[in-house]
Amino acid sequence: MPRPELEALQLRRLGRLVGRELGSLDELQSLPFTRKEDLRDGYPLGRLVVPREQIRRLHASSGTTGKPTVVPYTRSDLDLFATVVARCLAAAGAQPGMTLHNAYGYGLFTGGLGFHDGGERLGLAVVPVSGGMTERQLTLISDLRPDVIACTPSYALTLAQAFSERGIAPEEISLTIAMLGAEPWTEAMRREIDANLGVRAVNVYGLSEIIGPGVSSECSEERSGLHVNEDHFLPEVVDAESGEPVAEGDRGVLVLTTLTKEAFPLVRYWTGDITSLDRSPCSCGRTLVRMSPPAGRADDMLIVRGVNVYPSQVEAILLELPELTPYYRIVIARTGTLDEATVEIETSEAGAELQARAERLLLQTIGCTIAVELRAPGTLPRSEGGKLSRVDDRRRT
Numbered sequence: 001m002p003r004p005e006l007e008a009l010q011l012r013r014l015g016r017l018v019g020r021e022l023g024s025l026d027e028l029q030s031l032p033f034t035r036k037e038d039l040r041d042g043y044p045l046g047r048l049v050v051p052r053e054q055i056r057r058l059h060a061s062s063g064t065t066g067k068p069t070v071v072p073y074t075r076s077d078l079d080l081f082a083t084v085v086a087r088c089l090a091a092a093g094a095q096p097g098m099t100l101h102n103a104y105g106y107g108l109f110t111g112g113l114g115f116h117d118g119g120e121r122l123g124l125a126v127v128p129v130s131g132g133m134t135e136r137q138l139t140l141i142s143d144l145r146p147d148v149i150a151c152t153p154s155y156a157l158t159l160a161q162a163f164s165e166r167g168i169a170p171e172e173i174s175l176t177i178a179m180l181g182a183e184p185w186t187e188a189m190r191r192e193i194d195a196n197l198g199v200r201a202v203n204v205y206g207l208s209e210i211i212g213p214g215v216s217s218e219c220s221e222e223r224s225g226l227h228v229n230e231d232h233f234l235p236e237v238v239d240a241e242s243g244e245p246v247a248e249g250d251r252g253v254l255v256l257t258t259l260t261k262e263a264f265p266l267v268r269y270w271t272g273d274i275t276s277l278d279r280s281p282c283s284c285g286r287t288l289v290r291m292s293p294p295a296g297r298a299d300d301m302l303i304v305r306g307v308n309v310y311p312s313q314v315e316a317i318l319l320e321l322p323e324l325t326p327y328y329r330i331v332i333a334r335t336g337t338l339d340e341a342t343v344e345i346e347t348s349e350a351g352a353e354l355q356a357r358a359e360r361l362l363l364q365t366i367g368c369t370i371a372v373e374l375r376a377p378g379t380l381p382r383s384e385g386g387k388l389s390r391v392d393d394r395r396r397t
């Protein structure tokens with residue numbers, strides 16, 4: 001859809017959502033943000049705006065503190081969910097008739113059922129394997145020969161490594177497309193997954209409060225920024241402190257408004273994810289705005305000796321060194337009043353020189369001292385199918 005037409009559609013839908021006619025999309029900025037705490041206050045279904053009999057499914061997001069956020073869906077919301085995930089699959093190159101190995105967790109988490117419905121909607125055969133039991137995953141992939149896999153990026157690495165340990169080369173694996181999301185990851189990790197699983201991996205973004213996966217995803221043509229399905233989810237990027245919109249291309253917090261959801265519409269939802277927007281045309285032909293891969297959630301951000309540090313940033317820096325692997329963990333401890341940050345990272349080429357080079361690179365790029373400890377391959381925790389926690393913050397205990 002040409003952008004002027006798309007923006008007219010957004011304006012009509014936004015007017016319907018807020019119950020009055022609007023002159024321009026900028027009027028959205030006069031409305032307050034909705035924050036995670038607001039949703040928590042309404043637990044479990046205080047914000048439901050349709051009769052309860054119209055709910056067809058309930059998902060819940062894992063709350064790091066206290067109760068989860070419960071998200072209800074009507075028939076039409078589930079239809080929208082399947083549609084946007086089907087779009088993501090198509091943008092990644094999936095076609096009707098292909099088979100999808102769905103290794104996202106099935107359950108309250110939106111990843112499993114979201115990709116399940118989206119895959120069926122596009123006309124794929126879906127294998128609902130869910131996360132975990134890596135051995136069984138390898139058997140199913142070898143025997144059913146799926147074209148597409150959906151899972152977290154850290155689990156894609158686990159699978160790639162398991163294949164390699166069994167002597168199966170990337171070109172022998174039937175997969176060609178990987179739909180990866182639910183945790184921040186880097187270009188270095190993508191190169192690793194592409195090469196070792198023999199796929200073209202794309203980034204998929206979403207959050208259950210908004211719908212689940214399918215808010216945005218990369219096209220296989222460019223893989224440079226995630227096209228937001230903005231006819232349904234209107235994005236803004238604002239300054240984390242002032243809440244004012246930032247200039248196009250500048251980084252800030254992603255704020256989303258659902259334009260077509262029924263049971264649980266959200267106006268200006270503060271996602272906490274750090275991104276930037278790019279409205280320049282894309283070679284794939286889509287006119288949908290592109291968001292940069294979220295650099296991490298504002299609340300995932302670590303403050304080490306007063307410096308803001310994102311785990312994904314540490315990963316991106318260290319993986320510039322080809323000797324290091326994407327298996328790492330950040331440990332933060334407090335000695336007296338000082339924070340001590342240490343990155344434990346696996347490599348088969350341990351040595352004092354490599355360690356010093358890694359520490360120097362972190363200091364130069366981030367601006368604070370982070371110690372690096374080299375570990376033997378296979379010694380750090382692996383993803384078992386769910387999200388992998390990269391940070392062990394011992395200051396809180």
Ligand SMILES: [Zn+2]
Pocket residue numbers: 219221222227282283284285286
């Ligand atoms: Zn594109």
